[in-house]
Ligand code: SF4
């Protein structure tokens with residue numbers, strides 16, 4: 358058994374990864390699907406960063422080697438023009454960590470994120486485009502330069518309770534990206550409509566909601582993230598929140614798994630569930646009834662931040678299978694071996710063409726199934742996958758899971 362690091366993830370620094378870095382097995386399982394999953398060589402790879410650079414320095418293994426060299430003083434972080442690119446073309450998809458943990462009990466993604474934090478602390482990172490996101494978070498509490506008082510605009514026709522004034526069972530944490538982007542608002546509007554039909558008691562924080570901190574921690578800015586965590590927890594406490602529902606996969610991963618990893622964290626006394634988990638139960642117990650046929654062949658794209666990072670694979674699939682007339686067919690790379698959409702960890706912001714190629718490959722993989730549509734449940738995945746569909750005039754449709762549910766209700 359490889360020795361576990363007895364520290365919270367965001368207490369760790371590069372030194373904590375010394376043993377893992379030296380023990381790197383050079384086995385390449387961080388870049389490839391397990392052999393028994395492979396159906397074609399075309400879709401056998403799982404590290405999008407290596408796939409589109411073809412340079413081992415850019416793989417999870419490469420980053421372990423960089424960490425080792427930094428720790429041993431073999432080079433200085435200022436020596437390499439490529440270093441920032443190596444660190445920031447990684448989407449934090451977690452495919453490397455999934456395979457390396459299982460085979461070698463190592464955590465290459467956590468080590469790579471500690472490397473970004475090291476570079477940020479030294480003032481060498483993040484990328485210029487990321488600095489704009491961080492400035493926006495500091496000034497507006499969201500990464501998209503949007504005024505705070507526009508955050509609740511998406512709720513205007515929904516008659517949605519304010520959690521601060523009216524006690525509800527669940528807080529619906531809408532997330533910055535779908536709240537401010539008119540092209541993505543349908544995801545959270547649909548979610549609310551479905552919950553209302555099912556009689557679920559939900560409220561929102563409105564303009565009191567702030568960024569969960571996902572963009573900050575994924576690009577290595579721990580100080581900004583820690584501040585957001587503390588402020589979020591304070592807000593939840595004041596409002597008396599006990600249960601949180603998220604739609605955004607990034608918010609879900611961050612609230613549920615990253616918050617507890619912050620040093621000196623205030624106690625967390627609320628639970629976090631993803632919308633797919635709640636909806637699956639409501640479908641299974643008959644509260645949500647599908648009364649209309651949706652005659653369509655659909656393939657499911659696993660968002661990394663609810664799939665690999667949180668283990669939510671079956672819930673959305675079970676919902677899709679319950680829709681009358683809908684036929685679910687699977688792509689070659691699914692669940693813990695799924696292919697990323699290309700958006701994560703600020704890659705779409707700083708390296709849009711790299712992000713585009715990763716998304717384009719996912720669209721090709723989806724088309725190869727013969728499906729008429731792709732379904733997913735994450736604003737970043739929807740944004741990223743819609744790029745190649747639009748640019749390449751693809752016929753395949755892209756839906757949020759809630760779009761398809763409402764068609765059937
Ligand atoms: S990072 Fe892990 S999976 Fe990749 S080469 Fe090193 S030991 Fe193997």
Ligand code: SF4
Nearest residue numbers: 404447448450451453
């Ligand atoms: S997190 Fe994803 S993109 Fe980054 S190194 Fe691992 S497999 Fe590659």
